[in-house]
Amino acid sequence: MGRQPNLLAFPGVDALASTLRTYILHAQTAGLNRHEAFKVAVSGGSLPKTLAKALLAPAISDDDKIKFDKWEIFFADERAVPLDHEDSNFGLLKAELLDKIPAELGQPKVHPINTEFLNDVQELADQYEKLLIERFATRDSVRLPIFDLLLLGCGPDGHTCSLFPGHELLRETDSWVAPIEDSPKPPPKRITLTLPVVTHGVKIAFVATGGGKKDIMKQIFEGDGGLPCALVNEGGQERVTWFTDTPAVEGVSFPRRGNL
Template sequence: MGSRPPNLFVFSTVDILATNLRTYIVQCQTMALNRHDVFKVAISGGSLPKTLAKALLAPPTSPEDTIRFDKWEVFFADERAVPLDHEDSNYRLLKDELLDKIPTDAGKPTVYPIDVNFLDDAQELADQYEKLLVQSFAARDSVKLPLFDLLLLGCGPDGHTCSLFPGHPLLRETSGWVLPIEDSPKPPPTRITLSLPVVTAGLRIAFVATGGGKKDIMKKIFEEGNGLPCALVNEMAGDRCTWFTDSPAVEGVAFPRRGSL
């Protein structure tokens, strides 16, 4: 369990949020490159890639502010069992919003999409993606869990994150790294997702939640918990978890705000 509570930052506009999110990501990148000369990141879908693009495609304000895309290894925190060019694909979403727009002189990240040869077998799709993690994070028998340098996540209106949904049996998984789900309450029903232990083991975890439509669920996450997946991440990761929100998303939420990064 996290020893200290998560960090909640609230910004007046999404543009200011994006600027601060960039600063945070650069800090995580610097720590990772100093540690092992690569930056291992897991990213979810939804509205997150658009905000990431706003943060990461801005020109650097100093040499220290440079995004070293050539050092990034990008994995997907969850993915839908659809072709990579399908409108429901998180890969396609990230590609359209961010990857295709990275300037050529900024370098290109190494990106790990799902193996579309296994779209008809959710378990095998998950197993194959787990093999990618094993290859990247060393032999499975020597590593209990992959330690991402940063996970960039969203928060659904029901409190789900990745494809971990409230009350779902997958929340009880303790050893698997990548899990199949064939009964997602949100379409499409068949997906794969990082497990809760993998998410909460991350060295840094950042949630992005914006808009007034999030305020009811944010109140439940921060004031009640109730086993909601986002609340479980808060509880298990503690201050390794940081929330980037705008004012409408946390209106009426009783939880201490952080003043600055």
């Protein structure tokens, strides 16, 4: 495989969720060993439901425990809407996962957007970047925040976070967090981590399931590399792992395996 991304395909969501849990546990252990915290960025879409299936399963041993009280959760992208709005990634994660975490597992520290700035997405992005600077660069100045794990989705057009195909934001190299006011997918106003931040994660995981993804997966893994998901593959290389089901990779000839 060399320095290529890892593409894992599973017969169903149960096997996918089980292996995703093991992968997240490994990332959690590494993060806690590095800095006694586990810093995670999460996207929305169908991902929170899969995460809940993976993370809320009962632990089978001490090594299998999710230590939510050590987690810091950030958002890989967010929509400029109130936190209880149906389009809010925070609201989705809260409903699917956060509200269901048993008390004995502890509660993660969650960093939503500052809703005071919903009418000014540049300021909204600036405020979230200030939060990242505070959480990642308190001891010394760092060029980029390095997440222990980014958990991402893949849109039917090959977008991830709120980085869309052909959009000028794909060329952003200075900002950690950028505003977008013309998202091709509603709602139009959002903020997103930029490509350099995404590709510098210690581990980067995509979850993509269903036969509706097979055409775009073929383009991501066999195309010319311009799609946002393909750019993450290119920048993250072997630090990227795709968790897919069999229908999502039907006809994709990229080397893939059934487990870690």
